[in-house]
Amino acid sequence: MHIISRAEWGARAPESRSTVPWSKRTVFMGHYSAASATQTPRQIQDYHMRVRGWSDVGYNFLINSITGHIYEGRGWTTLGAHCADHNTEAIGVCIIGKDQAGRQDVSDAARRAFKWLYDEANNRKGRRLTLLGHRDRGSTSCPGDEIYSWLKAGLPIVGSSTPQPSQPTPKPGGTRPAPGTPVAFPLPAGWYFGPPSGPDYSVSGLYERYFRGRTDRAWLREWATQLSRRGWSVGQSKRWLGGAGNDGVYGPEYRALAEAFQRDQRLHVDGLIGRNTWDAAFRNPVT
Ligand SMILES: [Zn+2]
Structure with a gap:
């Protein structure tokens, strides 16, 4: 999977930044933007810098709830501004979109992207980070009920990442079906x-x-x-x-x-x- 870099999405330069070593990272925290999924990372960054007066977009990463595109925010080891008093230990990831009751707002692609990013964080850390929603550490409804319950369930992926192909039909002439469990092609289309x-x-x-x-x-x-x-x-x-x-x-x-x-x-x-x-x-x- 590909992380769309700040240069690729046209980020403004941060006004300042400070680094957090991996040794202090212990939490992977989910957020949502509670606004339209068409919002771009640049719009969120502009809001955080111009209106909130922060030095940069607050999150470490952002994921579009529909496309599943992953955008670099402050990145892995820059102190974020997403959860007061917990930005040192927590890597904050914002899912861009709303939580509308009675429907799934976060696509399977976005869920896979979030889980991939979590796995990637664990790999870099060398052990499992605690998975939390913003509401676990702040008085907010963020990241919304849909994402929160998914986080608490351990990020199950029920979509088509490992499609269940129909059983191969044996050809006449005694050919045997392929052994083993089918594994979906792991690369993007055309790769x-x-x-x-x-x-x-x-x-x-x-x-x-x-x-x-x-x-x-x-x-x-x-x-x-x-x-x-x-x-x-x-x-x-x-x-x-x-x-x-x-x-x-x-x-x-x-x-x-x-x-x-x-x-x-x-x-x-x-x-x-x-x-x-x-x-x-x-x-x-x-x-
Ligand atoms: Zn939040």
């Missing part, structure tokens, strides 16, 4: 696992980028592991990935494996692992 020399959407594992809470390396290993579940000889000193093993860094060995699998599956053979090649490993019967 693929490919060489590091490629464009931004060619994800190689070399730079350990995070997608849906795991590194690209872990995902690429997951795909190759699925091929071994299907009976392919994959791993160090095996037929495929025999040199470096299943290390999750795309190179000539992964390309050769992907090409062989694409040929086997009668897919377009380009050696790049996009959605079709990914899904075929989990959904198509073993041929």
Whole structure:
């Protein structure tokens, strides 16, 4: 997942900032803006700086409740202004939108983004931060009942992040269904696992980028592991990935494996692992 940087959303420079070390961070706190989801981070920043007189937008991060886009606010280690007396220990994340009774205002995409950011914070901290809503530490209804109850439930994701594909229909001729549990393609639409020399959407594992809470390396290993579940000889000193093993860094060995699998599956053979090649490993019967 991608955090839209301050430069990308056109933030004003902060008037001042002070740093909080990770050792003092213990809380991950949810807020909401209680205003239209069309509000931009820049509008919130302008309000905080011009009307409230703060040095910057108050939150450490902001997430649009509909699109799930994540915006950098003050960032991980800058002191925020989102919960009086608790800004040192708490990383404050604002979900941009309203809480309207009787409907789900926070999309599955926004929930996944929030959870991803929480997982990312825990990874950086090295242990779990306490998950709180603003109302746990201030006299406010923030972050609204919908988000608050979701936080208290531990951020369950019920949406389509791991779609339940229909059972593969066995083809005549005795082909067996794919083994294992289907795993949804983890990259954005149009992206693929490919060489590091490629464009931004060619994800190689070399730079350990995070997608849906795991590194690209872990995902690429997951795909190759699925091929071994299907009976392919994959791993160090095996037929495929025999040199470096299943290390999750795309190179000539992964390309050769992907090409062989694409040929086997009668897919377009380009050696790049996009959605079709990914899904075929989990959904198509073993041929
Ligand atoms: Zn709040």
